Amino acid sequence: MPVVDAAWQEWLRTNAARGCTMDSMIGAMVQTGFAADAAAKAVHGAFGAFGVVASGAAASPVAAGGIEAALRQTAPSAPGAPGVQRTPYAYDHGPVARGNTIRAFDRDVQVLMRCERPQVIVFANVLSPEECDEVIERSRHRLKRSTIVDPATGQEDVIRNRTSEGIWYQRGEDAFIERLDQRIASLMNWPVENGEGLQILHYGPTGEYRPHFDYFPPDQPGSMVHTARGGQRVATLVIYLNDVPDGGETIFPEAGLSVAAKQGGAVYFRYMNGQRQLDPLTLHGGAPVRAGDKWIMTKWMRERAYV
CATH class of the missing domain: 2.60.120.620 (q2cbj1_9rhob like domain)
Known part of the structure; x- marks a missing residue:
């Protein structure tokens, strides 16, 4: 089973700071071989240790309202605009042609x-x-x-x-x-x-x-x-x-x-x-x-x- 070494600590810090949700980070660690409880402990510890969110379940976007709420609260800023992108991402028609x-x-x-x-x-x-x-x-x-x-x-x-x-x-x-x-x-x-x-x-x-x-x-x-x-x-x-x-x-x-x-x-x-x-x-x-x-x-x- 993998261990939370220096490289994983760097990954946790970077992705917590970028606004990734706890659920997504836990899921990513599980897919690489971590046990679910070990991944959850590491991710929750990272959010607390690096001061990304306040401690306690109510302060976590995931705990407060699930992934959708987390995305609304922590999505990246729009290019050229300061601060945090507060509105949900709007899915429009992509440029790739239709058809099979x-x-x-x-x-x-x-x-x-x-x-x-x-x-x-x-x-x-x-x-x-x-x-x-x-x-x-x-x-x-x-x-x-x-x-x-x-x-x-x-x-x-x-x-x-x-x-x-x-x-x-x-x-x-x-x-x-x-x-x-x-x-x-x-x-x-x-x-x-x-x-x-x-x-x-x-x-x-x-x-x-x-x-x-x-x-x-x-x-x-x-x-x-x-x-x-x-x-x-x-x-x-x-x-x-x-x-x-x-x-x-x-x-x-x-x-x-x-x-x-x-x-x-x-x-x-x-x-x-x-x-x-x-x-x-x-x-x-x-x-x-x-x-x-x-x-x-x-x-x-x-x-x-x-x-």
Whole structure:
């Protein structure tokens, strides 16, 4: 069974401060192997120890009114606006085309599942097996330890909450990467110039990425460093480059949703609506790899042209 070591303490502190609900954090810990009572004790201790909420059941948003109340009280600020986003996230029509098959530039992509809250779509056949293999072989010898953005400074740091190796490709770096960029932009129905470069990640046995948000928390100073280059992130597409025999799912603890890694498939999720609100239900993570390894390719889209 896992233990609450320094890395988990950092994860607890960061996610409590970001406004994640107790229920979602407990659920995320249980999915990684903690006993439910041990996870609850650690999360409740974190909220008290770090002063995120006052002690006592009545002070906890979860205890006072469940997850929906917690989301209303602790959702992140809207981009460019100070303070806390007090109104519930408004779900509007996303940009991805309707239908069970979507023509994405040069390829037909199948829709396996759509979820409305949060806005999540699971796809099959985004990349062919041959394309997946080519991405892996191109990337294998260029991997470096993955980083995260420090919310206070905007600098990229290595932490134990993210146990992966990765590389970045420049957008349109060569003909092969340009074709993938065009296909992904078409599938996400968002301008190709608004996309960050493709990121390739490799997770070995036990590798994981604990639950987090992909958007930059607007109330944290370090986010300004990144939003200056194209605005806030609006949506993510994670493409699975290989089959994972056990574990490695993309989990959404707030939604009770888990997407298994299947070669060529992908999961899309959108977290900024037309009002520029940010959706706290898109808290997500990469579950530990329990057998084999995992290769993924990620595309993040911005509000404006990413430079």
